[in-house]
Amino acid sequence: MHWSLQVVEAVIKTVVILFGLAFPLASILTWQERKQSALIQDRIGPNRAYIPVKGLKKYRFWGLLHLVADSVKMFFKEDFRPRQGNRFLIELAPILALAPVLIMFAVIPFGDTLLIYMPSLGKFYESNLTVAPLNTGILFIFAIAALTVYGSVLAGYAPESKPGMLGSMRASAQMFSYEVTLGLTLVGIMMIYGTVRLDDIARAQDALLFGFLPAWGIVYQPVGFFLYVAAATAETKRIPFDLPEGESEIVGYFVEYSGMKFATFMLAEFIEVVALSTLLTVLFFGAYHIPWLSWRMDVIPWLTGIIGADTVIPVLQFQAVTFITAILQFLVFAIKVAFFCFMQLTVRWTLPRFRYDQLMNFGWKLLLPLSMANLAITAVIVLIVDSI
Amino acid sequence: MADKPADNTTGKSPEEQYKAGLALPRFSSFNRPLTLWEKLYIGPISKGMGLTIRHFLENFLFKKRYVVSQYPEERMPVSARWRGTHRLTWRTKPDVRMTCVACKMCEMACPSNCITIVAGELDPPYYTNRQRIDKYPVVFDIDLATCIYCGLCVEACPEDAIRMDTGAISSVSFTRKEQIMHRDDLLNLEPTKHEIQWREHSYPAEDLLPNIRERYMGTVFTPATAKDSDTSE
Numbered sequence: 001m002h003w004s005l006q007v008v009e010a011v012i013k014t015v016v017i018l019f020g021l022a023f024p025l026a027s028i029l030t031w032q033e034r035k036q037s038a039l040i041q042d043r044i045g046p047n048r049a050y051i052p053v054k055g056l057k058k059y060r061f062w063g064l065l066h067l068v069a070d071s072v073k074m075f076f077k078e079d080f081r082p083r084q085g086n087r088f089l090i091e092l093a094p095i096l097a098l099a100p101v102l103i104m105f106a107v108i109p110f111g112d113t114l115l116i117y118m119p120s121l122g123k124f125y126e127s128n129l130t131v132a133p134l135n136t137g138i139l140f141i142f143a144i145a146a147l148t149v150y151g152s153v154l155a156g157y158a159p160e161s162k163p164g165m166l167g168s169m170r171a172s173a174q175m176f177s178y179e180v181t182l183g184l185t186l187v188g189i190m191m192i193y194g195t196v197r198l199d200d201i202a203r204a205q206d207a208l209l210f211g212f213l214p215a216w217g218i219v220y221q222p223v224g225f226f227l228y229v230a231a232a233t234a235e236t237k238r239i240p241f242d243l244p245e246g247e248s249e250i251v252g253y254f255v256e257y258s259g260m261k262f263a264t265f266m267l268a269e270f271i272e273v274v275a276l277s278t279l280l281t282v283l284f285f286g287a288y289h290i291p292w293l294s295w296r297m298d299v300i301p302w303l304t305g306i307i308g309a310d311t312v313i314p315v316l317q318f319q320a321v322t323f324i325t326a327i328l329q330f331l332v333f334a335i336k337v338a339f340f341c342f343m344q345l346t347v348r349w350t351l352p353r354f355r356y357d358q359l360m361n362f363g364w365k366l367l368l369p370l371s372m373a374n375l376a377i378t379a380v381i382v383l384i385v386d387s388i
Numbered sequence: 389m390a391d392k393p394a395d396n397t398t399g400k401s402p403e404e405q406y407k408a409g410l411a412l413p414r415f416s417s418f419n420r421p422l423t424l425w426e427k428l429y430i431g432p433i434s435k436g437m438g439l440t441i442r443h444f445l446e447n448f449l450f451k452k453r454y455v456v457s458q459y460p461e462e463r464m465p466v467s468a469r470w471r472g473t474h475r476l477t478w479r480t481k482p483d484v485r486m487t488c489v490a491c492k493m494c495e496m497a498c499p500s501n502c503i504t505i506v507a508g509e510l511d512p513p514y515y516t517n518r519q520r521i522d523k524y525p526v527v528f529d530i531d532l533a534t535c536i537y538c539g540l541c542v543e544a545c546p547e548d549a550i551r552m553d554t555g556a557i558s559s560v561s562f563t564r565k566e567q568i569m570h571r572d573d574l575l576n577l578e579p580t581k582h583e584i585q586w587r588e589h590s591y592p593a594e595d596l597l598p599n600i601r602e603r604y605m606g607t608v609f610t611p612a613t614a615k616d617s618d619t620s621e
Contacts, residue, residue, distance in 0.1 A: 036444060039443070039444045039447040039448055040440045040443050040444050040447075041443075042443060042447060042453045042454055042455045042456075043454070043455070043456050044454060044456055044458070226430060346437055346440055346441055346444070347433075347437065349440060350433070350436045350437050350439075350440045351433065351436065
């Protein structure tokens with residue numbers, strides 16, 4: 001296949017995963033965080049914004065228009081620049097906070113392979129529904145996720161602000177501590193599925209374990225799941241691990257930023273929530289699979305039976321089935337991701353913030369030994385099962 | 389010595405003190421080591437998650453736990469004794485006129501000098517059942533930004549011409565100039581529902597006219613109406 005077509009294919013897939021999943025979900029999350037916290041705390045939440053059109057009723061859409069109002073406000077706010085500090089690094093920090101999170105979506109599989117008929121070649125082209133199906137998979141995600149620490153460190157360090165500096169020091173110490181656990185928890189998943197490619201891990205979760213359990217990551221690694229959620233929440237700096245940006249003690253590493261740059265940090269945080277949810281879905285909750293319903297064995301034959309009833313051209317029929325399957329897979333994936341976003345927001349509005357020594361003790365003295373024990377037990381079991 | 393109670397609390401944990409009746413109950417986990425179940429975090433966290441999710445679902449599906457009201461549309465009833473924004477009253481008998489006679493007693497009583505009155509002459513004079521009125525306010529301004537809502541003007545008024553029964557709990561504007569209430573604004577304000585009910589209760593029904601403003605604002609104290617409600621005013 002010509003390289004330009006491959007570029008087009010990659011761009012289309014990038015657009016699908018970023019503008020079809022990450023950005024809409026992240027921007028809805030900014031509204032949902034306010035609305036959901038309100039409902040949890042027996043309040044009503046944002047419900048005021050409406051478009052003033054004469055003669056039209058005030059449609060408020062459950063406060064969804066606050067999203068628009070907020071973003072318009074952020075665009076028109078003054079972009080205050082502190083006089084001291086390094087200008088270049090100040091401008092660089094929000095970009096460094098946002099970019100790695102977006103790059104993480106490159107290896108997320110949002111569907112199985114899509115077969116496209118190429119008339120010029122006379123055969124089907126197999127397109128993997130991942131932007132970049134890298135062989136390094138999970139390792140790539142670790143490498144990129146570690147880069148986000150530069151954004152928060154530079155944001156506190158570059159403007160020479162003391163609360164910001166304190167926040168970024170907390171952020172760096174916390175993120176480095178929890179990265180160890182984060183890595184170790186996923187080694188169990190790698191050993192069980194025998195690969196680090198995320199699309200292969202997603203495909204492997206189609207099977208049934210003992211004939212009745214879906215072979216999802218959480219079935220194999222229940223302890224690893226909880227450890228991963230804890231470590232990843234610390235990694236994304238959200239409550240109960242939001243020491244770097246604790247509003248009530250230090251404002252945080254982005255204290256010197258205003259306007260759209262501040263909004264970039266907030267957007268990065270919400271996209272991190274989405275990214276964490278996608279990873280949870282792919283690694284532990286069967287990616288785009290519906291439990292006890294296999295795409296290859298059940299859904300595709302069923303769809304072929306429906307669509308293929310009176311089609312004349314078999315290629316066209318096959319093409320329609322594959323496209324509908326891909327869209328359904330993407331929908332299943334998106335629903336799972338949205339559910340985990342909801343769960344993360346619920347955690348954020350349930351738990352209080354850790355003290356800093358509690359945070360470090362929790363990371364080094366509880367999570368790390370547990371993840372190592374989990375790793376050892378998994379290794380033994382995998383060895384036994386393989387040798388049988 | 390004997391009257392000083394012995395210190396029984398030393399060497400006892402808060403729970404033991406509570407069981408011995410020596411201390412108030414303190415069940416916080418600060419006072420005892422965590423149990424193994426609590427150290428595992430997952431159980432207590434899922435308990436808390438269950439609580440928040442239950443609140444979320446109940447509010448999301450049935451909207452039944454809300455403890456807030458939508459302020460500008462829904463307002464909590466204010467107390468009948470609430471001193472809100474002032475208003476000027478009307479007399480109804482023998483015909484509808486403003487009650488104020490521009491005697492400037494309220495202006496004198498006002499501790500923050502927020503009332504400005506310019507008196508004009510009534511020609512010909514106006515006669516009520518009990519008096520002859522020569523003056524009326526040409527200007528009656530109250531600067532709400534300066535007013536401290538002490539109610540001394542209401543106390544000072546010999547004619548019951550100024551009251552603070554509108555029940556307004558805020559006066560907001562974009563400029564300070566808008567905070568100055570003029571005579572006609574003050575005359576157009578209405579009393580609260582409470583006030584209307586209270587007056588309905590205290591005045592005999594046959595004196596009441598159908599129009600609310602004529603019924604309740606500025607009833608003149610004739611001997612006939614003052615007969616059984618004189619002290620209540």
